[in-house]
Amino acid sequence: MSIKVENITKVYGEQKALNTISFSVKSAEIVGFLGPNGAGKSTMMKILTTYINPSEGQVKVNGYDIDSDKKSVQSSVGYLPEHNPLYLDLYVREYLAFNADVFKVEKSRINDVIELTGLTSESHKKISQLSKGFRQRVGLANALLHNPDVLILDEPTTGLDPNQLVEIRNVIKNVGKDKTVFLSTHIMQEVEAICDRVIIINNGKIVTDKKLDKLIFQVHMKE
Ligand code: ADP
Ligand code: MG
Numbered sequence: 001m002s003i004k005v006e007n008i009t010k011v012y013g014e015q016k017a018l019n020t021i022s023f024s025v026k027s028a029e030i031v032g033f034l035g036p037n038g039a040g041k042s043t044m045m046k047i048l049t050t051y052i053n054p055s056e057g058q059v060k061v062n063g064y065d066i067d068s069d070k071k072s073v074q075s076s077v078g079y080l081p082e083h084n085p086l087y088l089d090l091y092v093r094e095y096l097a098f099n100a101d102v103f104k105v106e107k108s109r110i111n112d113v114i115e116l117t118g119l120t121s122e123s124h125k126k127i128s129q130l131s132k133g134f135r136q137r138v139g140l141a142n143a144l145l146h147n148p149d150v151l152i153l154d155e156p157t158t159g160l161d162p163n164q165l166v167e168i169r170n171v172i173k174n175v176g177k178d179k180t181v182f183l184s185t186h187i188m189q190e191v192e193a194i195c196d197r198v199i200i201i202n203n204g205k206i207v208t209d210k211k212l213d214k215l216i217f218q219v220h221m222k223e
Contacts, residue, residue, distance in 0.1 A: 118137060
């Protein structure tokens with residue numbers, strides 16, 4: 001299993017953001033994590049990437065425990081956070097080189113991720129000059145720098161126009177061919193376009209966990 005979540009609860013003060021959640025994701029699967037705002041998606045993703053600790057429960061990513069083996073979890077995951085914090089004053093290549101330095105990644109990876117995410121034509125520009133779609137690709141390129149086995153993408157397509165949406169979905173599908181991808185969204189069509197499976201979360205609880213072909217069949221049967 002690439003991701004194994006068992007009985008995770010997260011409480012922020014009075015707010016229970018996640019309530020005894022369990023699920024797993026197999027290697028090379030692309031799974032959509034679907035739910036409305038406030039459902040608990042980002043909280044789950046921050047736990048998977050070791051940004052925050054759960055209040056209760058166990059999580060393993062790539063076989064490593066998020067509690068006892070944080071460093072190994074961090075080298076196994078690439079993370080595109082919800083608001084994709086970028087240094088707007090840096091050039092694309094400069095930004096990636098800076099992060100490659102910080103994470104001790106070989107410089108040759110910079111060209112690899114630029115190519116993988118279709119950034120070649122924009123790679124000489126300042127990040128502030130890029131459209132939202134290309135900024136997301138910079139975030140994705142950054143998440144791929146250390147060639148992680150697992151990608152955690154928090155609402156990677158929110159705010160994109162229809163063309164950019166189609167393009168970034170293709171990029172995600174393409175990089176997802178040999179990686180496990182866990183991506184959040186609040187749009188069902190997004191899941192249909194990219195994912196093999198959907199896990200639906202509402203109010204911190206999982207309400208559905210199904211292969212997409214089965215779910216779509218059930219929805220049509222109800223119509
Ligand atoms: P989603 O990503 O699905 O929109 P979040 O995981 O961001 O949901 O939030 C889940 C719930 O936890 C929401 O009710 C939100 O207001 C609350 N929450 C998130 N982060 C914090 C925080 N740092 N402190 C207090 N409450 C928080
Ligand atoms: Mg969120």
